Amino acid sequence: MSATDRTRHRRLREQGRTDREALFEVLRAGFVCHLGVVVDGDPMVVPTVYGFDSGHVYLHGSVAGRSLTRDATACVTVTHVDGLVLARSVFEHGVNYRSAMIYGVPRALEGDEKLAALRVLTEHIAPGRWEHARPPNRKELAATTVLAISLDEASVKIRRGDPGDQADPHDVWAGVLPLTRAWGPPVADPYTTRPVPEHVLRRTGEPF
Template sequence: MDPAVTPLSSTDRTRLRRLRDQGRTDRAALVAVLRAGFVCHLGVVVDGTPMVVPTVYGFDSSFLYFHGSVASRSLAGGRTACVTVTHVDGLVLARSVFEHGVNYRSAMVYGLPRVLSGAAKLEGLRVLTEHAAPGQWDYARRPSRKELAATAIFALPLDEASVKVAEGPPTDGDGPDASLGLWAGVVPLGVVRRPPVPDPALPPGLPVPAHITALAEEA
């Protein structure tokens, strides 16, 4: 079976209990949500208290990789985590406040993150870097041993995940409120990549690398 159309896991944690029509069951939907961003929110329980930490991520066919300081309590190993990636695509403005909503794409990945070391740690950092800025891993200086020692890289299996997508116009166009004569629709939202801004410390005339220019052109 093509991995792209492999069904997502069905567990008690991933089972949708409301708005089930927004659920997506194939792995390709998960890949699409992960590919569209590079910031996730890591949820863990620390000393009995929930904690949610934003961090950057990368992924391959089997794992989601994220990083943090080795001193971070929230990123300590041995804790089950829930990582969420969300993209807001629009404000849905209906005729009644009750019917207002948000168009979005969201993925939740559950599991026990594994702390990486050695070659696996370097590879995880490469995947993470290339996901956020393709081409940068081969362009910039690689991390030193000291820098690697100060950074924790985690791999979270993509085995247990759920995806939801909300899209389209307000749902009250064929209801009683349609006769109110009020405007309704969607205000699209999105992330915009702007032209690169050079570091003021750069020497004059240093050109922008092609792979960095391409980041803005892809938007």
């Protein structure tokens, strides 16, 4: 992860992170990103699922999708809100969060690389699912675009902790309202006759 003019922390530098593990922390914690691209001269930001490994983030979609451009720099953003920071002053209110912005020119994958990336993406979203479900067939692969974007140019910011205005004399309650999320119990498809597999049951109650 290298610092560039696009990824240099200009404001709130104390919240910036420059180590690769901080980037992995943000990517591991989620599975939905926002892909920002310019299409026909206009900006487009599209929510989509992602997967990643030590070198790349992977995105997929229909071959007809206009957002899956591969001829210009794209920006992938992942954000997690961990709580509201409620200060003594409205001006000092904020959010505890973890975020990453990744810049790069997407590369379209084919053949074994494409299939491997789809496996990485599937296992990130639902660990254990690739071995349990049917793999994509030739027709499905032909209808799918898979892009890889290098993790080399990324910006990470993390904000944790209490309000920063403890010295403010205004006597009101101040603190943090945490936001927690967890997977609920599985709901079976009405046409399913099989029991819930172990890899799905393991997610029940798991925070994300």
